[in-house]
Amino acid sequence: MLAMNYRGPHRVRIDRKPTPEILHPEDAIVRVTRSCICGSDLHLYNGLVPDTRVGMTFGHEFTGVVEEVGAGVHTIKRGDHVLVPFNIACGRCAFCREELYGNCHESNPQATAVGGIFGYSHTAGGYDGGQAEYVRVPYADVGPTVIPDWMDLDDAVLLTDVVPTGYQAAEMGGIQPGDTVVVFGAGPVGIMAARCAWLFGAARVIVIDREEYRLAFAAQYCPAETYNFESLKDPVVFLKQTTVIGADVCIDAVGADAAGSRMQTILGRKLLLEGGAVTALHWAINSVKKGGIVSIVGVYGPIGALVPIGNVVNKGITIRANQASVKRLLPRLIEHVQNGVLNPKALITHRIPLEHVSDAYRIFSSKLDECIKPVLVPPSARS
Amino acid sequence: MQNTEDTGTRVNGRGVDADPKNDPTYPIRHRLPAEEARSGWVRPAQQAVDVEVLRSIEYPEMTAVFGTSTPPAGLSGMIRRAAFAYSESSYLHWLPLVLADRINVVEGILDDLRRGRLPNGFAEAGGKAQWRYNRRRLIGGTLVRAALAAVLIAYVRGRVKGNCAADSQPNDQDGG
Numbered sequence A: 001m002l003a004m005n006y007r008g009p010h011r012v013r014i015d016r017k018p019t020p021e022i023l024h025p026e027d028a029i030v031r032v033t034r035s036c037i038c039g040s041d042l043h044l045y046n047g048l049v050p051d052t053r054v055g056m057t058f059g060h061e062f063t064g065v066v067e068e069v070g071a072g073v074h075t076i077k078r079g080d081h082v083l084v085p086f087n088i089a090c091g092r093c094a095f096c097r098e099e100l101y102g103n104c105h106e107s108n109p110q111a112t113a114v115g116g117i118f119g120y121s122h123t124a125g126g127y128d129g130g131q132a133e134y135v136r137v138p139y140a141d142v143g144p145t146v147i148p149d150w151m152d153l154d155d156a157v158l159l160t161d162v163v164p165t166g167y168q169a170a171e172m173g174g175i176q177p178g179d180t181v182v183v184f185g186a187g188p189v190g191i192m193a194a195r196c197a198w199l200f201g202a203a204r205v206i207v208i209d210r211e212e213y214r215l216a217f218a219a220q221y222c223p224a225e226t227y228n229f230e231s232l233k234d235p236v237v238f239l240k241q242t243t244v245i246g247a248d249v250c251i252d253a254v255g256a257d258a259a260g261s262r263m264q265t266i267l268g269r270k271l272l273l274e275g276g277a278v279t280a281l282h283w284a285i286n287s288v289k290k291g292g293i294v295s296i297v298g299v300y301g302p303i304g305a306l307v308p309i310g311n312v313v314n315k316g317i318t319i320r321a322n323q324a325s326v327k328r329l330l331p332r333l334i335e336h337v338q339n340g341v342l343n344p345k346a347l348i349t350h351r352i353p354l355e356h357v358s359d360a361y362r363i364f365s366s367k368l369d370e371c372i373k374p375v376l377v378p379p380s381a382r383s
Numbered sequence B: 001m002q003n004t005e006d007t008g009t010r011v012n013g014r015g016v017d018a019d020p021k022n023d024p025t026y027p028i029r030h031r032l033p034a035e036e037a038r039s040g041w042v043r044p045a046q047q048a049v050d051v052e053v054l055r056s057i058e059y060p061e062m063t064a065v066f067g068t069s070t071p072p073a074g075l076s077g078m079i080r081r082a083a084f085a086y087s088e089s090s091y092l093h094w095l096p097l098v099l100a101d102r103i104n105v106v107e108g109i110l111d112d113l114r115r116g117r118l119p120n121g122f123a124e125a126g127g128k129a130q131w132r133y134n135r136r137r138l139i140g141g142t143l144v145r146a147a148l149a150a151v152l153i154a155y156v157r158g159r160v161k162g163n164c165a166a167d168s169q170p171n172d173q174d175g176g
């Protein structure tokens, strides 16, 4: 089959690989119909996540048709068109029973902190991912969800990660009616977080980024007040001034590849002595009001990082964070899509043949051609 | 010393300020009672371990399922195995893994060559997309790299010449 193949930082290509097989009674094999590239993939692409091995196939946001199921799979069958949450979760460990599907204890032998994630390095379980024609999907009774007839495939593929992650970012913010919410990052996740902040009752939603085209999109779509941090002398001082006492809630939807601080870039992205550049998180902590809440969905590596933890203490900040628990949120989010409360597919700007994966990564990574969200389409889904 | 079951019962006022609303973990909707959370679970069937899988020292046994992509191999694999002797809480776990990742890139190139394939760095880096949408940056980057390479070559040649001049003996057949 065709599959994306990681060769090193900034080098990926399409290759032929053996088609995956059932390795466990609860496995399914899925023929991919849509597969996105995510901001999380860029952390791998930029070489920031330890134990990212050459030869691996990335991709954790995909839909597909079930081709084969193991003897222990009962809720989905051959021919079902499913959306597959990015978390690999057993559904029965202590963490899954708490609906912490991103923190399963039976899917990632390499690390206890995070559960298994498709195509996300060995630090997240060593699974080949969905930027390919076929994928092995473990615990097929737990994660995969049959796509309702009425649902557009482009909406379905964004329900595997972007929508639940943006929604959970807002949810973890504990937003109360009347709150001012600042979202750092106008990528797909930040845009969705800003949109969802309204659903929880926010009164003012501000989005910070440096890509003008993304800010323009966020201004319309979320809708949000938008500011380009490159044209602000000091984003933290500006935010505290415009919100008078600081934001009630700050959301980090940027993660390890943040721009904006030379020191963080050198330590976190060049020397890899931190779990990434924590610039946006630093700004979030410093711009939230005393007693405020910082919600983190931006992804960082497992190595420590330089954040102003003293300010967290002195300001009495509550920090909430996690990988999104996709399965927990899906029922509500499917309702939101059906009722027109959320329109995920509007984020998709690029539809690229799987074979052009190298160019797709470059376009998304370097923010070329006004790209917001690219989706890869394998040959079998193009006819 | 670890608390026994009745340690808490001797505390005057135990639980008087317990407040279920004081739960900052709110999105965790199904918070399990402490005993239930710790009492274990019926484990899924074990996936057969027929490739080498490195395991965090915090897991007493293999997790029920795991990925089988790219088992550790070569020099990078040796470093990865050594890293897994240390816990996730140790720099000695993560920093060697970062090093192994870099070595693995070279191994990947050698592997391509061994299979008679010359990796096309330009295409793999999305050069076509750069050319189409970001030509100025691509040309700028290439010029900067070419200039740096030229300076480096000039410097090295200068040094080699200098050294040869100093080292050359009258009977040196090979010259400089």
Ligand SMILES: NC(=O)c1ccc[n+]([C@@H]2O[C@H](COP(=O)([O-])OP(=O)(O)OC[C@H]3O[C@@H](n4cnc5c(N)ncnc54)[C@H](O)[C@@H]3O)[C@@H](O)[C@H]2O)c1
Pocket (backbone or CB within 6 Å): A038, A039, A040, A041, A042, A043, A161, A162, A165, A184, A185, A186, A187, A188, A189, A190, A208, A209, A210, A211, A214, A229, A253, A254, A255, A256, A257, A258, A259, A260, A279, A280, A296, A297, A298, A299, A300, A322, A323, A324, A372
């Ligand atoms: N927790 C989860 O479950 C989960 C799921 C998906 C994605 N993520 C993470 O969310 C983050 C965003 O994902 P995405 O797909 O939107 O990525 P993206 O790369 O498309 O977007 C990130 C945006 O942040 C902007 N940015 C850079 N530095 C900034 C700064 N200092 N302040 C404000 N903005 C800045 C960039 O210009 C870019 O537009 C990533 O870290 C990704 O790994 C987390």
Ligand SMILES: [Zn+2]
Pocket (backbone or CB within 6 Å): A038, A039, A040, A041, A060, A061, A086, A161, A162
């Ligand atoms: Zn993602």
Ligand SMILES: [Zn+2]
Pocket (backbone or CB within 6 Å): A089, A090, A091, A092, A093, A094, A095, A096, A097, A103, A104, A105, A106
């Ligand atoms: Zn689990």
